[in-house]
Amino acid sequence: MMSKNARVLAYTSLAHFANDGVFLIYPLLIVYYSVEEKISLVFLGSLAIIYTVLSGILSPFIGDFADKSDKDPELLAGGIGLEALAIVFFSLAFLDRTLAAPLITVGVVLLGSGQAFYHPLGGAMLSRTFGRGAGRALGLNGAMGSVGRSVMPSVISLLLLYLGDVLGLTTFFAYMAVVSVLIYFGVKDLRRGGQQQVRKTTEKLERGFYKFLLILGALVFLRSMFITGTATFLGEFEYQIYLSKTLAGIFLTVGFAGSIVGQPVFGWLTERLGGRTSFALSSVMSVLFFALFLSSVRNLYLSATAYTLFTFAAYTGFPVLLGYVSQVFPKSFFTVANSYIWGVGNTIGGAAGTALVTALLGLHFTILEAFYLLFALALVSTVLTPLIPKRV
Structure with a gap:
């Protein structure tokens, strides 16, 4: 049975791999939407900026809620789950060209929202767990994120090539949904372990x-x-x-x-x-x-x-x-x-x-x-x- 430290590192690394693995999925899909669905590059490019900004804006609200609620496992898995749900809407956009633009927009909003969760949550969980040894744990964890960012665009491209647009993305959704569930059950009992780590509403810096x-x-x-x-x-x-x-x-x-x-x-x-x-x-x-x-x-x-x-x-x-x-x-x-x-x-x-x-x-x-x-x-x-x- 894994120790607490090993478990936190393993499941947060899995989350980082999955989270950064979908970071480039929308830029990749822009090519398919513009060529196959004839959607304006200006529209798709505008959504790309909105998706990134949305992630940054939501992140402090999620971080503030996490520090007050002690629900890190639910939030960590929930962020990956939102990214999985976004892929469903991206796949549906290939089924009906007349609804493609609104479906892609919903997918972008969900993806940007999901991307707001992992980095502040994963970093904080590792820092609390490893204490003075957090630097090395964060480094190994970050390397897994880099591997996901490098590898997954090629994996997604192969799924689209061999299974088609809809089935390929549906298969990728299934993978992300399974990862979300695994993460939750892997860390569901890992709470902060003391009221000094859960911030009171009146506590100020x-x-x-x-x-x-x-x-x-x-x-x-x-x-x-x-x-x-x-x-x-x-x-x-x-x-x-x-x-x-x-x-x-x-x-x-x-x-x-x-x-x-x-x-x-x-x-x-x-x-x-x-x-x-x-x-x-x-x-x-x-x-x-x-x-x-x-x-x-x-x-x-x-x-x-x-x-x-x-x-x-x-x-x-x-x-x-x-x-x-x-x-x-x-x-x-x-x-x-x-x-x-x-x-x-x-x-x-x-x-x-x-x-x-x-x-x-x-x-x-x-x-x-x-x-x-x-x-x-x-x-x-x-x-x-x-x-x-x-x-x-």
Whole structure:
């Protein structure tokens, strides 16, 4: 029988794999809806931004409710369940073209809502369970999320290819529904274990915590604009250089492999060096490696190596940011603090970065020029890192 620590790590890792595995399902389905259902790319693209922003806006409300209610297992499984339900509506959109737009809209709302649950909840559960050893647990857990994000788009593509649009998505829904049930029964008896970890309605934080949250959240917002805005258009950027869709896909696969290794490493560093130092280190390394990437875009091997090193340092937010929060905040505020840093700073910041690049392209900027502008935002975020209070 598994120990409590092993059980929490196993089932939250399964949840992270499933949650991040559907993160790219809507961008993938945009291709099918635009080609097969003849739905406007402008409409589909607008829903993509709404889906991301909705996830970020809902996250603090879910985090606040979680800290007051002690219903982490129900909320964790419920978030995956909402994502599973979204896939049902995505599949129904292929059955009736006249109803496709409203069905896709409902699916996007459900998917965005479901995406608001995992990161603040999973991070808080691991931090409470592992205490001082949470950094390594968050890193291993984050690596599973990276694997899900890398692998599942290919799995979904194969399901659609061999089973068809509706049956393929229905099969994927069944998988997600089973995962949701497994997660609930795997952690249903894991409660917070003490009233000091369940926040009372009247319990408030001192002013210094809000200052910390505001400064770190603002820096994460700028950094996420840079990371997500460049990642969203990286495939198109590589295609324009090498004129090969296959090569662009290989570049993305190789490039994002760095994040799978980086998360456990930076989780360990967060334990050893502290969240503030690890955040600064990952920011500086991200800027340096992206600068190398920008200077070598015509050299396939050097640019792919530079981007892999970039994702090694940049895609470490889960163990670094949520590990940092657990080192600063009381346990009864873990989830809601996570939700502001991850939901508002990371998620909405990423949506803002994507929207900025989209707007610049509409003004006839090149993708490379947009990348340089986002790189400037990353430099600002890195330079301002010393503003984060050393003590709260």
